Amino acid sequence: xxxxxxxxxxxxxxxxxxxxxALLFGAVLAGAHIALQPRIDENKLDETYGQVPHxxxxxxxxxxxxxxxDRSRTETWETPGGKIAYKAFAxxxxxxxxxxxxxxxxFADKIELLIGLDxxxxxxxxxxxxxxxxxPGLGNKIAGRKWKGKVxxxxxxxxRTDVPLEETKAVPTKANQxxxxxxxxxxxxxxxxxxxxxxxxxxxxxxxLKKKD
Amino acid sequence: MAKDGPTPLERFINGxxxxxPVYRQLLGMCPTLAVTGNMKAxxxxxxxxxxxxxxxxxxxxxxxxxxxxxxxxxxxxxxxxTFVTIADRFLAAYMYEMSKELGPYIPLxxxxxxxxxxxxxxxxxxxxxxxxxDAIGQSIGFALALASIASVREILGEGSWFAxxxxxxxxxxxxxxxxxxxxxxxxxxxxxxxxxFGMSRSAKTAA
Numbered sequence: 001x002x003x004x005x006x007x008x009x010x011x012x013x014x015x016x017x018x019x020x021x022a023l024l025f026g027a028v029l030a031g032a033h034i035a036l037q038p039r040i041d042e043n044k045l046d047e048t049y050g051q052v053p054h055x056x057x058x059x060x061x062x063x064x065x066x067x068x069x070d071r072s073r074t075e076t077w078e079t080p081g082g083k084i085a086y087k088a089f090a091x092x093x094x095x096x097x098x099x100x101x102x103x104x105x106x107f108a109d110k111i112e113l114l115i116g117l118d119x120x121x122x123x124x125x126x127x128x129x130x131x132x133x134x135x136p137g138l139g140n141k142i143a144g145r146k147w148k149g150k151v152x153x154x155x156x157x158x159x160r161t162d163v164p165l166e167e168t169k170a171v172p173t174k175a176n177q178x179x180x181x182x183x184x185x186x187x188x189x190x191x192x193x194x195x196x197x198x199x200x201x202x203x204x205x206x207x208x209l210k211k212k213d
Numbered sequence: 214m215a216k217d218g219p220t221p222l223e224r225f226i227n228g229x230x231x232x233x234p235v236y237r238q239l240l241g242m243c244p245t246l247a248v249t250g251n252m253k254a255x256x257x258x259x260x261x262x263x264x265x266x267x268x269x270x271x272x273x274x275x276x277x278x279x280x281x282x283x284x285x286x287x288x289x290x291x292x293x294x295t296f297v298t299i300a301d302r303f304l305a306a307y308m309y310e311m312s313k314e315l316g317p318y319i320p321l322x323x324x325x326x327x328x329x330x331x332x333x334x335x336x337x338x339x340x341x342x343x344x345x346x347d348a349i350g351q352s353i354g355f356a357l358a359l360a361s362i363a364s365v366r367e368i369l370g371e372g373s374w375f376a377x378x379x380x381x382x383x384x385x386x387x388x389x390x391x392x393x394x395x396x397x398x399x400x401x402x403x404x405x406x407x408x409x410f411g412m413s414r415s416a417k418t419a420a
Contacts, residue, residue, distance in 0.1 A: 017279050018287055021291055029299070036305070036306040037302075039306040040302065108317070136247060
Protein backbone atom coordinates (compact mmCIF):
# COMPACT_ATOMS: atom_id res chain seq x y z
CA UNK A 1 0.00 0.00 0.00
CA UNK A 2 2.79 2.30 1.00
CA UNK A 3 4.75 1.39 -2.12
CA UNK A 4 1.72 2.17 -4.35
CA UNK A 5 1.30 5.53 -2.65
CA UNK A 6 4.93 6.50 -3.09
CA UNK A 7 4.87 5.38 -6.74
CA UNK A 8 1.78 7.52 -7.33
CA UNK A 9 3.49 10.44 -5.63
CA UNK A 10 6.52 9.82 -7.82
CA UNK A 11 4.44 9.99 -10.98
CA UNK A 12 2.79 13.24 -9.87
CA UNK A 13 6.18 14.61 -8.86
CA UNK A 14 7.44 13.87 -12.35
CA UNK A 15 4.41 15.04 -14.27
CA UNK A 16 2.97 17.88 -12.19
CA UNK A 17 4.31 20.51 -14.56
CA UNK A 18 2.75 18.83 -17.59
CA UNK A 19 -0.58 18.49 -15.76
CA UNK A 20 -0.53 22.11 -14.57
CA UNK A 21 0.34 23.39 -18.05
CA ALA A 22 -2.35 21.22 -19.64
CA LEU A 23 -4.94 22.75 -17.29
CA LEU A 24 -3.67 26.28 -17.84
CA PHE A 25 -3.48 25.96 -21.62
CA GLY A 26 -6.88 24.26 -21.68
CA ALA A 27 -8.36 27.30 -19.93
CA VAL A 28 -6.56 29.67 -22.32
CA LEU A 29 -7.88 27.77 -25.35
CA ALA A 30 -11.39 27.73 -23.91
CA GLY A 31 -11.16 31.52 -23.53
CA ALA A 32 -9.87 31.90 -27.09
CA HIS A 33 -12.70 29.70 -28.36
CA ILE A 34 -15.34 31.74 -26.53
CA ALA A 35 -13.86 34.99 -27.83
CA LEU A 36 -13.26 33.97 -31.46
CA GLN A 37 -15.82 31.30 -32.36
CA PRO A 38 -18.79 33.68 -32.87
CA ARG A 39 -16.76 35.64 -35.43
CA ILE A 40 -15.60 32.45 -37.16
CA ASP A 41 -19.22 31.25 -37.35
CA GLU A 42 -20.24 34.62 -38.77
CA ASN A 43 -17.50 34.34 -41.42
CA LYS A 44 -18.75 30.89 -42.40
CA LEU A 45 -22.32 32.15 -42.55
CA ASP A 46 -21.28 35.06 -44.79
CA GLU A 47 -19.50 32.62 -47.07
CA THR A 48 -22.54 30.34 -47.10
CA TYR A 49 -24.94 33.14 -48.02
CA GLY A 50 -22.45 34.32 -50.63
CA GLN A 51 -22.44 30.86 -52.22
CA VAL A 52 -26.22 30.33 -52.26
CA PRO A 53 -26.79 32.21 -55.57
CA HIS A 54 -24.01 30.23 -57.28
CA UNK A 55 -25.25 26.90 -55.97
CA UNK A 56 -28.76 27.33 -57.35
CA UNK A 57 -27.57 28.87 -60.62
CA UNK A 58 -28.64 25.89 -62.77
CA UNK A 59 -32.11 26.12 -61.27
CA UNK A 60 -32.37 29.81 -62.06
CA UNK A 61 -30.73 29.52 -65.50
CA UNK A 62 -30.71 32.74 -67.46
CA UNK A 63 -32.62 34.56 -64.75
CA UNK A 64 -29.60 34.44 -62.46
CA UNK A 65 -29.42 38.21 -62.46
CA UNK A 66 -32.48 38.31 -60.22
CA UNK A 67 -30.67 36.64 -57.40
CA UNK A 68 -27.91 38.12 -55.33
CA UNK A 69 -26.16 37.27 -52.10
CA ASP A 70 -28.85 39.31 -50.34
CA ARG A 71 -29.77 37.46 -47.15
CA SER A 72 -33.35 38.66 -47.38
CA ARG A 73 -33.80 36.32 -50.37
CA THR A 74 -32.63 33.30 -48.42
CA GLU A 75 -34.61 31.62 -45.63
CA THR A 76 -33.09 29.22 -43.14
CA TRP A 77 -34.99 25.98 -42.56
CA GLU A 78 -34.29 23.09 -40.26
CA THR A 79 -35.02 19.35 -40.31
CA PRO A 80 -36.32 17.64 -37.14
CA GLY A 81 -32.75 16.34 -36.66
CA GLY A 82 -31.36 19.88 -36.61
CA LYS A 83 -29.84 19.85 -40.13
CA ILE A 84 -29.80 23.27 -41.79
CA ALA A 85 -31.18 24.01 -45.26
CA TYR A 86 -31.29 27.37 -47.02
CA LYS A 87 -34.27 28.15 -49.24
CA ALA A 88 -33.30 30.49 -52.09
CA PHE A 89 -35.72 32.90 -53.74
CA ALA A 90 -35.57 35.11 -56.81
CA UNK A 91 -36.32 38.82 -56.56
CA UNK A 92 -39.91 38.15 -57.68
CA UNK A 93 -40.41 35.71 -54.80
CA UNK A 94 -40.18 32.49 -56.81
CA UNK A 95 -38.67 29.56 -54.95
CA UNK A 96 -35.54 28.64 -56.89
CA UNK A 97 -33.98 25.85 -54.91
CA UNK A 98 -32.33 24.64 -51.75
CA UNK A 99 -28.81 24.71 -50.40
CA UNK A 100 -28.16 22.13 -47.70
CA UNK A 101 -25.22 22.02 -45.36
CA UNK A 102 -23.57 18.63 -44.91
CA UNK A 103 -20.70 17.43 -42.74
CA UNK A 104 -18.87 14.12 -42.79
CA UNK A 105 -15.53 12.46 -42.21
CA UNK A 106 -12.81 13.03 -44.77
CA PHE A 107 -9.33 11.48 -44.86
CA ALA A 108 -7.77 13.92 -42.38
CA ASP A 109 -10.63 15.78 -40.72
CA LYS A 110 -14.26 16.73 -41.15
CA ILE A 111 -15.36 17.96 -44.59
CA GLU A 112 -18.13 20.58 -44.68
CA LEU A 113 -20.12 20.91 -47.89
CA LEU A 114 -22.85 23.13 -49.29
CA ILE A 115 -25.03 21.22 -51.75
CA GLY A 116 -27.32 23.09 -54.13
CA LEU A 117 -30.57 21.38 -55.13
CA ASP A 118 -33.48 22.34 -57.34
CA UNK A 119 -36.75 23.12 -55.55
CA UNK A 120 -37.93 19.47 -55.68
CA UNK A 121 -34.49 18.20 -54.62
CA UNK A 122 -34.30 16.04 -57.74
CA UNK A 123 -31.16 17.52 -59.28
CA UNK A 124 -27.90 18.71 -57.77
CA UNK A 125 -27.36 22.28 -58.94
CA UNK A 126 -23.95 22.88 -57.37
CA UNK A 127 -21.45 21.75 -54.76
CA UNK A 128 -19.14 23.89 -52.70
CA UNK A 129 -16.52 22.74 -50.20
CA UNK A 130 -16.95 25.05 -47.21
CA UNK A 131 -14.19 23.58 -45.04
CA UNK A 132 -11.65 20.79 -45.38
CA UNK A 133 -8.21 19.88 -44.10
CA UNK A 134 -7.34 17.11 -46.56
CA UNK A 135 -3.79 16.29 -47.60
CA PRO A 136 -2.15 19.28 -49.32
CA GLY A 137 -1.57 18.60 -53.02
CA LEU A 138 -3.81 15.53 -53.04
CA GLY A 139 -7.06 15.48 -51.09
CA ASN A 140 -7.34 19.26 -50.94
CA LYS A 141 -8.04 19.22 -54.67
CA ILE A 142 -11.68 18.58 -53.74
CA ALA A 143 -11.77 22.37 -53.25
CA GLY A 144 -10.59 25.04 -55.68
CA ARG A 145 -9.36 24.96 -59.26
CA LYS A 146 -6.54 22.50 -58.76
CA TRP A 147 -7.90 19.42 -60.53
CA LYS A 148 -7.05 19.20 -64.23
CA GLY A 149 -7.44 22.97 -64.38
CA LYS A 150 -11.08 22.68 -63.33
CA VAL A 151 -13.17 22.66 -60.20
CA UNK A 152 -13.47 19.01 -59.20
CA UNK A 153 -16.75 19.62 -57.37
CA UNK A 154 -18.39 20.91 -60.59
CA UNK A 155 -18.78 17.27 -61.66
CA UNK A 156 -21.69 16.99 -59.26
CA UNK A 157 -23.71 19.71 -60.99
CA UNK A 158 -26.65 18.35 -62.97
CA UNK A 159 -26.58 14.88 -61.39
CA ARG A 160 -29.92 13.32 -60.41
CA THR A 161 -30.47 12.61 -56.73
CA ASP A 162 -32.63 9.46 -57.04
CA VAL A 163 -29.57 7.27 -57.78
CA PRO A 164 -26.68 7.33 -55.28
CA LEU A 165 -23.47 8.76 -56.70
CA GLU A 166 -20.36 6.59 -56.83
CA GLU A 167 -16.75 7.45 -57.47
CA THR A 168 -14.68 5.81 -60.15
CA LYS A 169 -10.96 5.89 -60.79
CA ALA A 170 -11.51 5.73 -64.55
CA VAL A 171 -13.33 8.09 -66.89
CA PRO A 172 -17.04 7.98 -65.86
CA THR A 173 -19.27 5.90 -68.12
CA LYS A 174 -22.49 6.08 -66.09
CA ALA A 175 -24.63 9.07 -65.21
CA ASN A 176 -24.09 8.61 -61.47
CA GLN A 177 -20.30 8.24 -61.59
CA UNK A 178 -17.87 10.87 -60.32
CA UNK A 179 -14.22 10.75 -61.38
CA UNK A 180 -12.01 10.41 -58.31
CA UNK A 181 -8.91 12.51 -57.77
CA UNK A 182 -5.79 10.45 -58.44
CA UNK A 183 -4.03 9.78 -55.14
CA UNK A 184 -6.99 10.98 -53.12
CA UNK A 185 -9.56 8.22 -53.54
CA UNK A 186 -10.60 8.38 -49.87
CA UNK A 187 -11.27 12.12 -50.00
CA UNK A 188 -13.23 11.76 -53.27
CA UNK A 189 -15.19 8.83 -51.87
CA UNK A 190 -15.89 10.76 -48.67
CA UNK A 191 -17.41 13.66 -50.60
CA UNK A 192 -19.63 11.28 -52.62
CA UNK A 193 -20.71 9.59 -49.38
CA UNK A 194 -21.48 12.88 -47.64
CA UNK A 195 -23.50 14.08 -50.65
CA UNK A 196 -25.45 10.80 -50.88
CA UNK A 197 -26.27 10.76 -47.18
CA UNK A 198 -27.20 14.42 -46.93
CA UNK A 199 -29.32 14.49 -50.08
CA UNK A 200 -31.07 11.21 -49.18
CA UNK A 201 -31.88 12.46 -45.70
CA UNK A 202 -33.06 15.82 -47.03
CA UNK A 203 -35.38 14.21 -49.59
CA UNK A 204 -36.86 11.98 -46.88
CA UNK A 205 -37.46 14.89 -44.53
CA UNK A 206 -38.51 17.61 -46.98
CA UNK A 207 -42.09 17.44 -45.77
CA UNK A 208 -41.11 17.96 -42.14
CA LEU A 209 -38.89 21.02 -42.58
CA LYS A 210 -39.53 23.94 -40.25
CA LYS A 211 -38.60 27.52 -40.87
CA LYS A 212 -35.99 28.80 -38.43
CA ASP A 213 -36.44 32.23 -36.93
CA MET B 214 30.93 34.77 -14.00
CA ALA B 215 30.62 32.01 -16.56
CA LYS B 216 28.96 32.91 -19.83
CA ASP B 217 25.77 30.85 -20.27
CA GLY B 218 25.50 31.13 -24.05
CA PRO B 219 25.30 33.87 -26.67
CA THR B 220 24.03 37.27 -25.55
CA PRO B 221 20.50 38.41 -26.55
CA LEU B 222 21.99 40.62 -29.27
CA GLU B 223 24.06 37.73 -30.65
CA ARG B 224 20.98 35.50 -30.58
CA PHE B 225 18.99 38.14 -32.46
CA ILE B 226 21.63 38.73 -35.15
CA ASN B 227 22.47 35.05 -35.56
CA GLY B 228 18.86 34.19 -36.34
CA UNK B 229 18.65 36.61 -39.24
CA UNK B 230 21.56 35.44 -41.40
CA UNK B 231 24.41 33.44 -39.77
CA UNK B 232 21.95 30.83 -38.41
CA UNK B 233 19.07 31.51 -40.80
CA PRO B 234 16.54 28.70 -40.19
CA VAL B 235 15.95 28.04 -43.90
CA TYR B 236 19.25 28.85 -45.65
CA ARG B 237 21.63 27.73 -42.89
CA GLN B 238 19.79 25.17 -40.75
CA LEU B 239 17.46 23.80 -43.47
CA LEU B 240 14.56 23.73 -41.00
CA GLY B 241 10.87 24.48 -41.63
CA MET B 242 11.03 23.22 -45.21
CA CYS B 243 7.35 22.22 -45.35
CA PRO B 244 5.91 25.77 -45.12
CA THR B 245 8.91 27.12 -47.05
CA LEU B 246 7.92 25.07 -50.07
CA ALA B 247 4.17 25.07 -49.60
CA VAL B 248 3.12 28.65 -48.89
CA THR B 249 5.59 30.65 -50.96
CA GLY B 250 3.41 30.84 -54.07
CA ASN B 251 2.67 34.47 -53.24
CA MET B 252 3.92 37.11 -50.82
CA LYS B 253 0.69 37.54 -48.85
CA ALA B 254 0.55 33.88 -47.87
CA UNK B 255 4.30 33.82 -47.10
CA UNK B 256 4.09 36.88 -44.86
CA UNK B 257 0.99 35.60 -43.05
CA UNK B 258 2.81 32.36 -42.34
CA UNK B 259 5.85 34.32 -41.12
CA UNK B 260 3.64 36.36 -38.78
CA UNK B 261 2.07 33.20 -37.37
CA UNK B 262 5.51 31.64 -36.84
CA UNK B 263 6.72 34.82 -35.11
CA UNK B 264 3.76 34.75 -32.70
CA UNK B 265 4.11 31.05 -31.91
CA UNK B 266 7.91 31.06 -31.65
CA UNK B 267 7.98 34.17 -29.44
CA UNK B 268 5.30 32.88 -27.05
CA UNK B 269 6.75 29.35 -26.94
CA UNK B 270 10.27 30.63 -26.29
CA UNK B 271 9.13 32.97 -23.50
CA UNK B 272 7.07 30.28 -21.73
CA UNK B 273 9.83 27.69 -22.11
CA UNK B 274 12.42 30.09 -20.76
CA UNK B 275 10.25 30.99 -17.76
CA UNK B 276 9.82 27.35 -16.75
CA UNK B 277 13.28 26.14 -17.78
CA UNK B 278 14.34 25.38 -14.18
CA UNK B 279 11.26 23.19 -13.67
CA UNK B 280 11.74 21.09 -16.83
CA UNK B 281 12.50 17.38 -16.40
CA UNK B 282 14.88 16.28 -19.16
CA UNK B 283 12.75 13.31 -20.23
CA UNK B 284 9.52 15.37 -20.31
CA UNK B 285 10.85 18.47 -22.00
CA UNK B 286 9.75 17.58 -25.55
CA UNK B 287 6.23 16.93 -24.24
CA UNK B 288 6.18 20.35 -22.57
CA UNK B 289 7.51 22.05 -25.73
CA UNK B 290 4.87 20.38 -27.87
CA UNK B 291 2.08 21.25 -25.44
CA UNK B 292 3.17 24.89 -25.41
CA UNK B 293 3.60 25.15 -29.18
CA UNK B 294 0.28 23.43 -29.90
CA THR B 295 -1.56 25.89 -27.66
CA PHE B 296 -0.21 28.97 -29.43
CA VAL B 297 -0.64 27.41 -32.87
CA THR B 298 -4.30 26.76 -32.09
CA ILE B 299 -4.74 30.38 -31.00
CA ALA B 300 -3.02 31.62 -34.20
CA ASP B 301 -5.18 29.30 -36.33
CA ARG B 302 -8.43 30.47 -34.69
CA PHE B 303 -7.34 34.13 -34.88
CA LEU B 304 -6.71 33.85 -38.62
CA ALA B 305 -10.04 32.09 -39.14
CA ALA B 306 -11.76 34.93 -37.26
CA TYR B 307 -9.98 37.99 -38.68
CA MET B 308 -8.29 36.82 -41.93
CA TYR B 309 -10.81 34.24 -43.11
CA GLU B 310 -9.80 34.11 -46.79
CA MET B 311 -6.12 33.78 -45.93
CA SER B 312 -6.94 31.14 -43.34
CA LYS B 313 -8.68 29.14 -46.08
CA GLU B 314 -5.78 29.67 -48.49
CA LEU B 315 -3.21 28.47 -45.96
CA GLY B 316 -5.44 25.52 -45.04
CA PRO B 317 -3.66 22.91 -42.95
CA TYR B 318 -0.30 24.67 -43.01
CA ILE B 319 -1.11 26.84 -39.99
CA PRO B 320 -1.95 23.81 -37.78
CA LEU B 321 1.20 22.18 -39.19
CA UNK B 322 3.32 24.85 -37.46
CA UNK B 323 3.02 22.50 -34.46
CA UNK B 324 5.53 20.20 -36.15
CA UNK B 325 7.70 23.02 -37.53
CA UNK B 326 11.23 22.04 -36.53
CA UNK B 327 12.34 25.68 -36.26
CA UNK B 328 10.20 26.24 -33.18
CA UNK B 329 10.97 23.05 -31.28
CA UNK B 330 14.65 23.54 -32.17
CA UNK B 331 14.73 27.06 -30.66
CA UNK B 332 12.93 25.86 -27.51
CA UNK B 333 15.55 23.13 -27.13
CA UNK B 334 18.68 25.06 -28.15
CA UNK B 335 17.98 28.47 -26.61
CA UNK B 336 14.82 28.93 -24.53
CA UNK B 337 15.32 25.91 -22.27
CA UNK B 338 18.85 27.08 -21.44
CA UNK B 339 18.76 30.89 -21.36
CA UNK B 340 16.82 33.75 -19.81
CA UNK B 341 13.67 35.40 -21.07
CA UNK B 342 15.40 38.30 -22.86
CA UNK B 343 17.75 36.01 -24.78
CA UNK B 344 14.85 33.67 -25.60
CA UNK B 345 12.72 36.58 -26.84
CA UNK B 346 15.57 38.04 -28.90
CA ASP B 347 16.27 34.60 -30.35
CA ALA B 348 12.61 34.16 -31.32
CA ILE B 349 12.47 37.54 -33.04
CA GLY B 350 15.80 37.03 -34.85
CA GLN B 351 14.89 33.53 -36.04
CA SER B 352 11.44 34.73 -37.13
CA ILE B 353 12.92 37.60 -39.12
CA GLY B 354 15.35 35.14 -40.71
CA PHE B 355 12.47 32.79 -41.53
CA ALA B 356 10.40 35.68 -42.94
CA LEU B 357 13.31 36.87 -45.11
CA ALA B 358 13.80 33.38 -46.49
CA LEU B 359 10.10 32.96 -47.26
CA ALA B 360 9.95 36.46 -48.75
CA SER B 361 12.92 35.79 -51.05
CA ILE B 362 11.40 32.58 -52.38
CA ALA B 363 7.86 33.99 -52.61
CA SER B 364 9.09 37.11 -54.44
CA VAL B 365 10.81 35.06 -57.14
CA ARG B 366 7.83 32.73 -57.52
CA GLU B 367 5.13 35.40 -57.55
CA ILE B 368 7.00 37.77 -59.87
CA LEU B 369 7.94 35.08 -62.40
CA GLY B 370 4.80 33.02 -61.97
CA GLU B 371 2.17 35.74 -61.92
CA GLY B 372 4.04 38.92 -62.89
CA SER B 373 3.01 40.54 -59.60
CA TRP B 374 4.32 41.19 -56.08
CA PHE B 375 1.90 41.39 -53.15
CA ALA B 376 -0.79 41.07 -55.86
CA UNK B 377 0.41 44.35 -57.49
CA UNK B 378 1.44 44.13 -61.15
CA UNK B 379 5.21 44.60 -61.49
CA UNK B 380 5.91 42.94 -64.84
CA UNK B 381 4.70 44.17 -68.23
CA UNK B 382 1.33 42.88 -69.40
CA UNK B 383 3.17 40.99 -72.15
CA UNK B 384 5.03 38.93 -69.52
CA UNK B 385 4.21 35.24 -70.12
CA UNK B 386 3.47 34.11 -66.56
CA UNK B 387 5.60 31.05 -65.85
CA UNK B 388 2.93 28.78 -64.36
CA UNK B 389 5.57 26.29 -63.23
CA UNK B 390 6.84 28.80 -60.67
CA UNK B 391 3.50 28.73 -58.86
CA UNK B 392 3.39 24.92 -58.94
CA UNK B 393 5.41 22.69 -56.55
CA UNK B 394 8.34 22.24 -59.00
CA UNK B 395 8.78 26.01 -58.99
CA UNK B 396 9.16 25.94 -55.21
CA UNK B 397 11.90 23.30 -55.36
CA UNK B 398 13.73 25.00 -58.23
CA UNK B 399 13.65 28.41 -56.53
CA UNK B 400 14.68 27.04 -53.13
CA UNK B 401 17.54 25.06 -54.69
CA UNK B 402 18.89 28.04 -56.63
CA UNK B 403 18.61 30.47 -53.71
CA UNK B 404 20.15 27.93 -51.34
CA UNK B 405 23.05 27.46 -53.76
CA UNK B 406 23.40 31.24 -54.04
CA UNK B 407 23.42 31.65 -50.24
CA UNK B 408 26.07 28.94 -49.87
CA UNK B 409 28.22 30.43 -52.63
CA PHE B 410 27.97 33.87 -51.01
CA GLY B 411 28.89 32.43 -47.58
CA MET B 412 31.85 30.48 -48.97
CA SER B 413 33.22 33.41 -50.95
CA ARG B 414 33.02 35.61 -47.85
CA SER B 415 34.84 32.97 -45.78
CA ALA B 416 37.53 32.69 -48.46
CA LYS B 417 38.02 36.47 -48.46
CA THR B 418 38.23 36.54 -44.65
CA ALA B 419 40.81 33.73 -44.65
CA ALA B 420 42.84 35.50 -47.32
